[in-house]
Amino acid sequence: xxxxxxxxxxxxxxxxxxxxxxxxxxxxxxxxxxxxxxxxxxxxxxxxxxxxxxxxxxxxxxxxxxxxxxxxxxxxxxxxxxxxxxxxxxxxxxxxxxxxxxxxxxxxxxxxxxxxxxxxxxxxxxxxxxxxxxxxxxxxxxxxxxxxxxxxxxxxxxxxxxxxxxxxxxxxxxxxxxxxxxxxxxxxxxxxxxxxxxxxxxxxxxxxxxxxxxxxxxxxxxxxxxxxxxxxxxxxxxxxxxxxxxxxxxxxxxxxxxxxxxxxxxxxxxxxxxxxxxxxxxxxxxxxxxxxxxxxxxxxxxxxxxxxxxxxxxxxxxxxxxxxxxxxxxxxxxxxxxxxxxxxxxxxxxxxxxxxxxxxxxxxxxxxxxxxxxxxxxxxxxxxxxxxxxxxxxxxxxxxxxxxxxxxxxxxxxxxxxxxxxxxxxxxxxxxxxxxxxxxxxxxxxxxxxxxxxxxxxxxxxxxxxxxxxxxxxxxxxxxxxxxxxxxxxxxxxxxxxx
Amino acid sequence: xxxxxxxxxxxxxxxxxxxxxxxxxxxxxxxxxxxxxxxxxxxxxxxxxxxxxxxxxxxxxxxxxxxxxxxxxxxxxxxxxxxxxxxxxxxxxxxxxxxxxxxxxxxxxxxxxxxxxxxxxxxxxxxxxxxxxxxxxxxxxxxxxxxxxxxxxxxxxxxxxxxxxxxxxxxxxxxxxxxxxxxxxxxxxxxxxxxxxxxxxxxxxxxxxxxxxxxxxxxxxxxxxxxxxxxxxxxxxxxxxxxxxxxxxxxxxxxxxxxxxxxxxxxxxxxxxxxxxxxxxxxxxxxxxxxxxxxxxxxxxxxxxxxxxxxxxxxxxxxxxxxxxxxxxxxxxxxxxxxxxxxxxxxxxxxxxxxxxxxxxxxxxxxxxxxxxxxxxxxxxxxxxxxxxxxxxxxxxxxxxxxxxxxxxxxxxxxxxxxxxxxxxxxxxxxxxxxxxxxxxxxxxxxxxxxxxxxxxxxxxxxxxxxxxxxxxxxxxxxxxxxxxxxxxxxxxxxxxxx
Numbered sequence: 002x003x004x005x006x007x008x009x010x011x012x013x014x015x016x017x018x019x020x021x022x023x024x025x026x027x028x029x030x031x032x033x034x035x036x037x038x039x040x041x042x043x044x045x046x047x048x049x050x051x052x053x054x055x056x057x058x059x060x061x062x063x064x065x066x067x068x069x070x071x072x073x074x075x076x077x078x079x080x081x082x083x084x085x086x087x088x089x090x091x092x093x094x095x096x097x098x099x100x101x102x103x104x105x106x107x108x109x110x111x112x113x114x115x116x117x118x119x120x121x122x123x124x125x126x127x128x129x130x131x132x133x134x135x136x137x138x139x140x141x142x143x144x145x146x147x148x149x150x151x152x153x154x155x156x157x158x159x160x161x162x163x164x165x166x167x168x169x170x171x172x173x174x175x176x177x178x179x180x181x182x183x184x185x186x187x188x189x190x191x192x193x194x195x196x197x198x199x200x201x202x203x204x205x206x207x208x209x210x211x212x213x214x215x216x217x218x219x220x221x222x223x224x225x226x227x228x229x230x231x232x233x234x235x236x237x238x239x240x241x242x243x244x245x246x247x248x249x250x251x252x253x254x255x256x257x258x259x260x261x262x263x264x265x266x267x268x269x270x271x272x273x274x275x276x277x278x279x280x281x282x283x284x285x286x287x288x289x290x291x292x293x294x295x296x297x298x299x300x301x302x303x304x305x306x307x308x309x310x311x312x313x314x315x316x317x318x319x320x321x322x323x324x325x326x327x328x329x330x331x332x333x334x335x336x337x338x339x340x341x342x343x344x345x346x347x348x349x350x351x352x353x354x355x356x357x358x359x360x361x362x363x364x365x366x367x368x369x370x371x372x373x374x375x376x377x378x379x380x381x382x383x384x385x386x387x388x389x390x391x392x393x394x395x396x397x398x399x400x401x402x403x404x405x406x407x408x409x410x411x412x413x414x415x416x417x418x419x420x421x422x423x424x425x426x427x428x429x430x431x432x433x434x435x436x437x438x439x440x441x442x443x444x445x446x447x448x449x450x451x452x453x454x455x456x457x458x459x460x461x462x463x464x465x466x467x468x469x470x471x472x473x474x475x476x477x478x479x480x481x482x483x484x485x486x487x488x489x490x491x492x493x494x495x496x497x498x499x500x
Numbered sequence: 501x502x503x504x505x506x507x508x509x510x511x512x513x514x515x516x517x518x519x520x521x522x523x524x525x526x527x528x529x530x531x532x533x534x535x536x537x538x539x540x541x542x543x544x545x546x547x548x549x550x551x552x553x554x555x556x557x558x559x560x561x562x563x564x565x566x567x568x569x570x571x572x573x574x575x576x577x578x579x580x581x582x583x584x585x586x587x588x589x590x591x592x593x594x595x596x597x598x599x600x601x602x603x604x605x606x607x608x609x610x611x612x613x614x615x616x617x618x619x620x621x622x623x624x625x626x627x628x629x630x631x632x633x634x635x636x637x638x639x640x641x642x643x644x645x646x647x648x649x650x651x652x653x654x655x656x657x658x659x660x661x662x663x664x665x666x667x668x669x670x671x672x673x674x675x676x677x678x679x680x681x682x683x684x685x686x687x688x689x690x691x692x693x694x695x696x697x698x699x700x701x702x703x704x705x706x707x708x709x710x711x712x713x714x715x716x717x718x719x720x721x722x723x724x725x726x727x728x729x730x731x732x733x734x735x736x737x738x739x740x741x742x743x744x745x746x747x748x749x750x751x752x753x754x755x756x757x758x759x760x761x762x763x764x765x766x767x768x769x770x771x772x773x774x775x776x777x778x779x780x781x782x783x784x785x786x787x788x789x790x791x792x793x794x795x796x797x798x799x800x801x802x803x804x805x806x807x808x809x810x811x812x813x814x815x816x817x818x819x820x821x822x823x824x825x826x827x828x829x830x831x832x833x834x835x836x837x838x839x840x841x842x843x844x845x846x847x848x849x850x851x852x853x854x855x856x857x858x859x860x861x862x863x864x865x866x867x868x869x870x871x872x873x874x875x876x877x878x879x880x881x882x883x884x885x886x887x888x889x890x891x892x893x894x895x896x897x898x899x900x901x902x903x904x905x906x907x908x909x910x911x912x913x914x915x916x917x918x919x920x921x922x923x924x925x926x927x928x929x930x931x932x933x934x935x936x937x938x939x940x941x942x943x944x945x946x947x948x949x950x951x952x953x954x955x956x957x958x959x960x961x962x963x964x965x966x967x968x969x970x971x972x973x974x975x976x977x978x979x980x981x982x983x984x985x986x987x988x989x990x991x992x993x994x995x996x997x998x999x
Contacts, residue, residue: 015544016548018544019545019548020545020548020549022541022544022545023522023526023545026526026545027525030525034729036724036727036744037727038724038727038743043744045517045518045521045782046518046519046521046522046525049515050522053519053552227535227536227537228538230535244537244538244541245535245542
């Protein structure tokens with residue numbers, strides 16, 4: 002019997018999945034293994050494969066098959082129907098931006114990235130400004146086209162590209178709730194912690210020791226070293242596909258936590274990918290449900306599960322064993338103080354769990370204004386500094402610690418930042434639901450037993466893949482629509498407590 | 501002005517080059533970095549990219565462009581004309597074998613590879629025989645189709661696929677000359693060496709130390725670590741592209757030479773690839789001139805340059821430094837005896853420079869008979885053992901040391917083996933010409949200065965790329981047509997001398 006249009010589509014998307022896996026490996030290698038001088042060669046390979054991936058997704062053949070499969074959609078079961086829906090979304094997204102615009106954007110962002118590096122070196126935003134202007138201009142065109150194709154406002158269309166199913170209205174509601182509570186909460190937390198400053202953890206912690214510690218913790222979390230790797234790179238990331246997943250971290254010889262928690266964060270991503278429905282792993286419906294949900298899993302692991310008193314119980318003897326440390330400063334209370342220390346910082350990457358959302362809300366506000374045109378690119382440094390001062394009562398003294406600190410806009414990522422906070426909010430709500438369902442969770446964590454957590458997550462979150470819209474997925478997993486309430490309850494409980 | 505058909509072809513082949521680079525990286529990763537359990541995922545990625553590469557090369561568009569470019573070929577300069585010729589060859593080669601046959605061959609060889617492993621474990625050729633039979637059947641079909649398309653006899657077409665421009669007649673002439681001289685030469689060498697057995701080099705040589713030694717030697721040879729890597733894998737190999745070249749080796753803790761010389765051998769391949777004409781590096785004419793010439797460069801490095809008295813002068817102090825060894829057995833004479841020791845062995849991979857060609861000539865004779873059908877697969881073990889006994893006066897006592905030792909036939913590589921000996925013969929002729937042109941060569945090597953060698957090779961061999969047919973390339977580089985004479989002179993001088 003001949004393959005149905007839907008079955009033929011599965012075949013096409015299986016091939017696209019293999020392409021995406023190859024692209025992911027090429028990116029992993031570029032960041033972890035590739036010799037310094039080979040970036041030009043890798044650039045050509047990535048461009049060739051990306052172009053071909055785009056071409057395969059946008060052929061008239063796929064369009065025809067989609068139409069025919071949609072005409073017979075009433076015959077399809079639940080999963081194939083959701084799969085068909087995701088195929089359509091991917092294809093419409095790809096076709097909305099003409100290759101000429103993609104090529105211009107690729108060139109403009111490559112140039113802006115170079116000047117972003119230069120501007121940081123010289124501590125001078127003006128070096129970046131004209132190139133960022135060009136990127137903004139092109140992103141605006143892209144947002145308009147995407148918006149038309151998806152029936153969304155331009156900025157919403159950009160957000161939708163990273164986290165389908167989340168609108169500006171959703172973000173505004175959540176961010177408003179956070180803006181109301183966070184400033185007071187930050188003040189109180191700093192006050193409560195003032196009398197309990199952590200004792201410094203002095204020492205040099207070799208990479209080999211930190212690595213061994215991280216491997217033991219990742220194994221406990223369930224990371225499959227027979228189908229995955231842990232390596233080092235300048236910034237932690239996760240690449241690969243569920244059958245070959247690769248996380249990285251960066252070890253700091255003076256800090257026993259940052260490398261470990263970077264690895265734990267990425268393992269959150271990895272476990273999500275590994276928990277996706279296996280029988281759909283090479284199809285669109287078998288993919289993660291967008292960036293905010295991805296980030297919810299990494300933050301759930303890093304913040305909710307591992308920056309906790311119960312995790313410190315599990316971790317302390319391992320630190321003694323692997324890092325060969327001892328002394329009163331390595332007791333549970335002091336380690337926990339290190340993991341939950343709140344401090345105002347001008348730099349997002351240095352921010353703690355409590356102040357981090359403030360940095361994101363600033364970027365969200367400014368990037369919308371830049372795209373609308375109500376904030377000229379040239380005025381960004383002053384707008385940035387004023388906004389941070391108003392939000393966090395701290396003011397960058399230069400561009401490097403201000404609007405030059407992130408690469409995102411230079412490389413064209415507008416609509417990306419909100420997913421960081423949405424991830425934290427989703428993690429807060431999942432955390433609350435999971436703890437309600439598993440009252441013994443803290444004891445399990447203290448014993449280094451994460452199997453129950455993973456089972457719950459697979460059943461309620463990971464295993465859904467992209468079958469449900471994100472809001473519906475969260476509602477089914479937690480029993481409630483997505484709001485900031487659980488997240489704020491979690492922050493209050495954690496940061497108003499004497500550490 | 502619109503791009504000419506030839507220019508459009510360059511664009512198409514630039515893309516194919518990027519695909520080949522990506523495929524090479526995926527293979528490198530599979531052998532060096534990939535987690536054990538991920539082979540299935542990688543297999544899907546390789547298959548998807550190979551299929552697409554084949555599809556892009558065989559589109560009607562490429563066929564039309566080739567015809568139009570060939571109609572205007574009289575307008576083309578030397579290099580573009582040769583490039584067009586190579587494009588045609590690649591395309592005709594790709595189109596000759598229908599995808600259905602390629603797919604059947606891929607399945608049959610994948611199965612035969614599994615049973616080759618099983619048969620080796622069980623030391624029983626019968627486990628492999630039916631699967632090898634199936635592979636032979638399909639390779640025969642492929643050879644017939646390739647032969648039709650290229651106007652060659654079937655076996656010649658297979659050889660042509662690995663080393664274009666070399667015929668069975670060429671191989672027969674060379675192998676006849678070797679068969680006449682080698683048996684006597686081997687007897688004499690063993691006799692001469694009998695009274696000068698090398699003193700064993702006892703010790704455990706850590707991977708870290710051997711690696712440092714290898715890196716220093718590779719740097720001296722000119723290997724560019726800013727655009728290349730040295731790693732470890734089960735068997736040494738070279739992957740990558742000229743801008744990102746990756747060699748591997750395997751260190752043996754009990755043997756201070758095998759890891760180093762494996763790395764040197766692969767660096768011969770790498771330096772060839774790096775010396776290819778830079779402005780044509782993403783075009784067919786900018787590629788290497790086939791497997792025999794590739795092998796000539798790795799053997800030139802390993803055998804002619806580095807298993808030499810002058811190289812031992814350079815190497816000895818480095819071994820003392822990096823391996824932390826000392827004692828009379830580490831003197832130059834004893835090291836050289838180790839590097840040139842001749843011993844009859846049943847296993848090709850254990851063979852020395854002098855006996856190695858014998859193993860290849862056996863395979864060449866048998867694989868032609870198998871393909872013709874005059875030697876049934878079932879009779880292979882006995883034919884193999886008898887043949888080796890007749891040629892080398894030594895007889896395998898089991899299949900593992902006999903016809904099961906190589907994977908090549910199981911994975912469908914017929915017509916591949918001769919290139920090993922052709923490479924040695926070409927290396928011998930290049931070595932002689934290079935030494936005539938650079939009388940100070942041995943002093944340079946003894947001083948660890950390889951710049952002059954590399955310049956000569958780039959000017960006379962590497963920089964030609966695929967612009968000339970292989971026989972013409974050798975004639976221009978050495979001033980003589982390819983024969984076994986220089987190679988035999990080299991072997992006699994080296995192995996009849998008292999070590």
